[in-house]
Amino acid sequence: xxxxxxxxxxxxxxxxxxxCDTDEAVETLYTCPSNCRSHMSMLHLVNAGGxxxxxxxxxxSAATQAALGVDASAHILGGKNMSTGDFVQFLGxxxxxxxxxxVTVTADGTTPTVDxxxxxxxxxxxxx
Numbered sequence: 001x002x003x004x005x006x007x008x009x010x011x012x013x014x015x016x017x018x019x020c021d022t023d024e025a026v027e028t029l030y031t032c033p034s035n036c037r038s039h040m041s042m043l044h045l046v047n048a049g050g051x052x053x054x055x056x057x058x059x060x061s062a063a064t065q066a067a068l069g070v071d072a073s074a075h076i077l078g079g080k081n082m083s084t085g086d087f088v089q090f091l092g093x094x095x096x097x098x099x100x101x102x103v104t105v106t107a108d109g110t111t112p113t114v115d116x117x118x119x120x121x122x123x124x125x126x127x128x
Contacts, residue, residue, distance in 0.1 A: 010123075010124050011121050011122060011123045011124065012121070012122050013119065013120070013121050013122075014119070014120050014121075014122060015117060015118070015119045015120075016029060016030050016117070016118050016120070017115065017116065017117045017118075018105060018115070018116045019113065019114070019115050019116075020054075020105050020106070020107040020112055020113075020114040020115075020116065021107070021111075021112055021113050021114075022107075022112070023107070023108060023109060023110070023111075023112055024106060024107075024108050025106065025107075026104050026105075026106050027104060027105050027106070028102050028103070028104050029056075029102075029103045029104065029105050029116050029118055030097075030102065030103045030118055030120060031100070031101070031102045032097040032098060032099055032100060032101045032102070032120075032122070033099065033122065034099045034100065035099070035124060035125055036099065036122040036123055036124055036125060037096065037097065037098055037099070037122075037123050037125060038096075038097045038120045038121060038122045038123065039094045039095070039096055039097070039120060039121045039123070040094065040095040040097060040103065040118055040119070040120045041091075041093075041094050041119055041120070041121065042089070042090065042091055042117075042118060042119040043056070043076070043089070043090040043103075043116070043117075043118045044087065044088075044089045044090075044116070044117045044118070045077070045082075045087060045088045045089075045105070045114060045115070045116050046085075046086070046087040046114070046115050047082040047083065047084055047085065047086050047087070047112075047113070047114050048084070048085075048113040048114070048115055049084055049111060049112070049113035050084060050109050050110055050111045050112060050113065051081070051082070051083055051084070051109055051110075052081075052082050052107045052108060052109030052112045052114060053079055053080065053081055053082070053107075053108040053109065054077060054079075054080045054082055054088075054105065054106070054107050054108075054114055055075065055077065055078055055079060055080075055105070055106045055108075056075070056076040056077040056078075056103065056104070056105050056116075057073050057074065057075055057076065057103070057104050057106075058073060058074050058075075058076055058095065058097075058101070058102075058103055059072065059073045059101065059102045059103070059104060060072055060073065060098070060101050061098065061099065061100030061101050061102075062100075063098070063099065063100060064098040064099075064100065064101055067098075068098075076090070076095075076103070082114070097120075099125070103118065
């Protein structure tokens with residue numbers, strides 16, 4: 001798998017999922033491993049029960065913040081009101097994640113049941 005014109009590295013695809021069913025709990029969908037960089041290419045959320053408000057955040061590790069001079073977090077989806085059966089899907093863009101970066105989801109509602117699925121490609125970092 002080629003990630004640039006002159007760098008070849010091994011990679012693997014992974015699909016992760018999470019059910020957010022605890023009111024106002026910040027739950028981690030995905031953490032980029034310490035030996036990888038990853039590309040998140042698909043993110044799908046569906047509300048399977050009750051009216052909820054959903055937040056999805058991209059959280060940068062302390063090392064990423066220091067190395068790149070970026071903020072600690074950014075909303076991917078902020079305060080989205082979702083009725084039962086509503087869904088949101090992100091396709092056609094790639095979010096690059098550094099080691100230790102996370103994506104978290106919070107569902108706020110009386111009886112939230114929000115299912116989240118993401119597809120990532122993890123590129124193994126070769127030491128040296």
